[in-house]
Amino acid sequence: MRTVFREDHEMFREMARRFIENEIVPHLHEWETVGIVPKSVWRKAGEVGLLCSTVPEEYGGAGGDFGHSAVMIEELARVNATAIGFTTHSEIVAPYIVAYGSEAQKKKWLPRMVAGEIIGVIAMSEPGIGSDLRSMRTSARRDGDEYVINGQKTFITNGGNADLMVTATKLDPNAKELTLICVEADRPGFAKGRLLEKIGLKGQDTSELFFDEVRVPVENRLGDENKGFGYLTHQLAWERTIIGIRAAASIEALIDDTLEYVRERKVFGKTVFDFQNTKFKLAECKAQATMLRVFVDDCLGKAMRGELSPEVGAMCKLVGSEMQGKVLDELLQLHGGYGFMSEYKISRAWVDARVARIYGGTSEIMKEIIARSL
Numbered sequence: 001m002r003t004v005f006r007e008d009h010e011m012f013r014e015m016a017r018r019f020i021e022n023e024i025v026p027h028l029h030e031w032e033t034v035g036i037v038p039k040s041v042w043r044k045a046g047e048v049g050l051l052c053s054t055v056p057e058e059y060g061g062a063g064g065d066f067g068h069s070a071v072m073i074e075e076l077a078r079v080n081a082t083a084i085g086f087t088t089h090s091e092i093v094a095p096y097i098v099a100y101g102s103e104a105q106k107k108k109w110l111p112r113m114v115a116g117e118i119i120g121v122i123a124m125s126e127p128g129i130g131s132d133l134r135s136m137r138t139s140a141r142r143d144g145d146e147y148v149i150n151g152q153k154t155f156i157t158n159g160g161n162a163d164l165m166v167t168a169t170k171l172d173p174n175a176k177e178l179t180l181i182c183v184e185a186d187r188p189g190f191a192k193g194r195l196l197e198k199i200g201l202k203g204q205d206t207s208e209l210f211f212d213e214v215r216v217p218v219e220n221r222l223g224d225e226n227k228g229f230g231y232l233t234h235q236l237a238w239e240r241t242i243i244g245i246r247a248a249a250s251i252e253a254l255i256d257d258t259l260e261y262v263r264e265r266k267v268f269g270k271t272v273f274d275f276q277n278t279k280f281k282l283a284e285c286k287a288q289a290t291m292l293r294v295f296v297d298d299c300l301g302k303a304m305r306g307e308l309s310p311e312v313g314a315m316c317k318l319v320g321s322e323m324q325g326k327v328l329d330e331l332l333q334l335h336g337g338y339g340f341m342s343e344y345k346i347s348r349a350w351v352d353a354r355v356a357r358i359y360g361g362t363s364e365i366m367k368e369i370i371a372r373s374l
Helices: 007-034 039-047 066-078 086-100 103-114 228-264 276-305 310-334 336-340 345-357 363-372
Strands: 120-123 139-143 146-156 164-169 179-184 190-195 207-217
Touching: 007 039, 007 066, 039 086, 066 086, 066 228, 066 276, 086 103, 086 120, 086 164, 086 179, 086 228, 120 146, 146 164, 146 179, 164 228, 179 207, 179 228, 228 276, 228 310, 228 345, 276 310, 310 336, 310 345, 310 363, 336 345
Parallel strands: 120 164
Antiparallel strands: 139 146, 146 207, 164 179, 190 207
8 A cells, every 4th residue: 555645635536537438548649640639638638637646725726735636646557658748737837936936927827828728848958068067158138128039948848838938047148047938929020840759758749949129028037046956956856756756656657567478478389478487577677666666756855845855856756766667668679570560558657767778867967966965
């Protein structure tokens, strides 16, 4: 029994699972083909209360906690629907606005995000800078009551569908301090680039964003000037734990799928499961998955109590993403040639999992963060 969840979390899980099975799973292949999820799906999810579950009730949300967030993350991972950009919208963008937004900003954007009427993104990554955020080149200069933004972002999750971008900028190109400014997609001078072709997460609309003399009012600034880097890093422990939660749920679901497959698949007159090698491989996978589950749930509990530290969040992401890659590789091998066919969930999950060791900070960066606490 998992003790980190309450009864209301499990009730939320039932609703989330039902929606995902009915509204998402049947269409995954189609969305992977076109590289984007229709906005109508976002609105449907908003109608039943599956988006931005931690947003306070006064701004249209359910006033939930990280347990509700984890339920949605797990249920998407269970069916390998991690390409659906709900998590970035609900668990990264919305919390920034809740934490650092003005009352006017919260009332203006949060209810529409909860309803799925507008889709939010974090416009942070830039060409050539990798994890070195302080080297970004996107600039914002003050002109009266407006900021004028110039620059380019890349690898932006939900970029194709984006309606509102929390954009990291520099007021002084030679300084290291960042300022976060919210930019609506209908601002003159803003443009979306092509949808980027990726080896995995093909249903996710990842794109480039371009800012050419984009003017936004000063009241669109999120928090204070030159405090953006601190805001970004303050949220990173939870954002990295999300990746660990997703990894644990994915591993567990695919172990179950693989068990079903090897018990049915016959080779040399007996099932694949009958071979000792298969049993031993699955035993190792199960033991590792169980160990990861205990750690991830402990991290989730810390997050729910406000006790999650940056180094523990980094550990959760590092261990989870690395283990996901190794275990899914073993499970794919047990499928033989069929594991290489995209019609099987294991093949798509194996490819999709590769980016977990890169986004949210690479495994190497996670090691640096952990090492600082030694």
